[in-house]
Amino acid sequence: SSELTQDPAVSVALGQTVRITCQGDTLRNYFATWYQQRPGQAPLLVIYGRNNRPSGIPDRFSGSSSGNTASLTITGAQAEDEADYYCYSRDSSYNHWVFGGGTKLTVL
Amino acid sequence: QVQLQESGPGLVKPSETLSLTCTVSGGSITDYSWSWIRQPPGKGLEWIGYFYYSEYSKYNPSLTSRVTISGDTSRNQFSLKLRSVTAADTAVYFCARGSGSGFYYYMDVWGKGTTVTVSS
Numbered sequence: 001s002s003e004l005t006q007d008p009a010v011s012v013a014l015g016q017t018v019r020i021t022c023q024g025d026t027l028r029n030y031f032a033t034w035y036q037q038r039p040g041q042a043p044l045l046v047i048y049g050r051n052n053r054p055s056g057i058p059d060r061f062s063g064s065s066s067g068n069t070a071s072l073t074i075t076g077a078q079a080e081d082e083a084d085y086y087c088y089s090r091d092s093s094y095n096h097w098v099f100g101g102g103t104k105l106t107v108l
Numbered sequence: 109q110v111q112l113q114e115s116g117p118g119l120v121k122p123s124e125t126l127s128l129t130c131t132v133s134g135g136s137i138t139d140y141s142w143s144w145i146r147q148p149p150g151k152g153l154e155w156i157g158y159f160y161y162s163e164y165s166k167y168n169p170s171l172t173s174r175v176t177i178s179g180d181t182s183r184n185q186f187s188l189k190l191r192s193v194t195a196a197d198t199a200v201y202f203c204a205r206g207s208g209s210g211f212y213y214y215m216d217v218w219g220k221g222t223t224v225t226v227s228s
Contacts, residue, residue: 030211031211031212032212033212033213035215037153042218042221043153043202043215044218045214045216086152088153093169097155099152099155
């Protein structure tokens with residue numbers, strides 16, 4: 001099991017807002033990085049740092065953090081947002097990095 | 109624009125060494141850090157490790173006894189060697205470019221991935 005815990009699956013109605021969470025003690029001191037992965041594709045960086053989006057990532061994606069929980073919010077989910085989402089941050093040793101188990105997002 | 113391309117054998121026998129190369133174009137491996145990540149069939153992502161050229165490498169504690177990541181500036185490539193493989197090492201292997209501050213780390217450029225199967 002991962003030291004970063006994600007819900008295995010989340011669903012959202014088209015156009016609605018969804019929050020995908022990642023829990024872990026190290027998130028009290030480190031930011032989570034978020035990746036989107038569509039089937040058969042390499043992961044795509046969507047959020048890093050406090051709330052930074054790489055060029056080309058729509059502004060409906062945003063990141064936040066509170067206590068031991070980091071969140072990726074999609075405001076106005078689109079059909080193309082249906083994918084697996086992974087968080088990534090420090091492991092409990094604070095010496096290495098680890099992925100969360102991933103959340104499968106379904107857009108209804 | 110930086111691009112990464114993984115290459116190497118798609119089939120490796122149990123107990124042998126898995127060797128993969130990532131060729132970097134549009135940038136130099138002396139800049140940034142360079143990572144390997146893998147994904148077993150139907151499962152999530154697993155960070156294998158990274159290196160900063162001529163500085164240091166860090167590996168996943170669960171793999172550190174079997175893995176080496178190194179770079180070749182003459183070819184602008186970096187490589188992964190995973191020794192004593194078993195069927196559990198069957199996965200899609202990705203290489204990626206990394207960066208970050210003291211409080212986060214991210215991989216912003218990824219290769220397309222290469223499938224490695226461990227089987228006799």
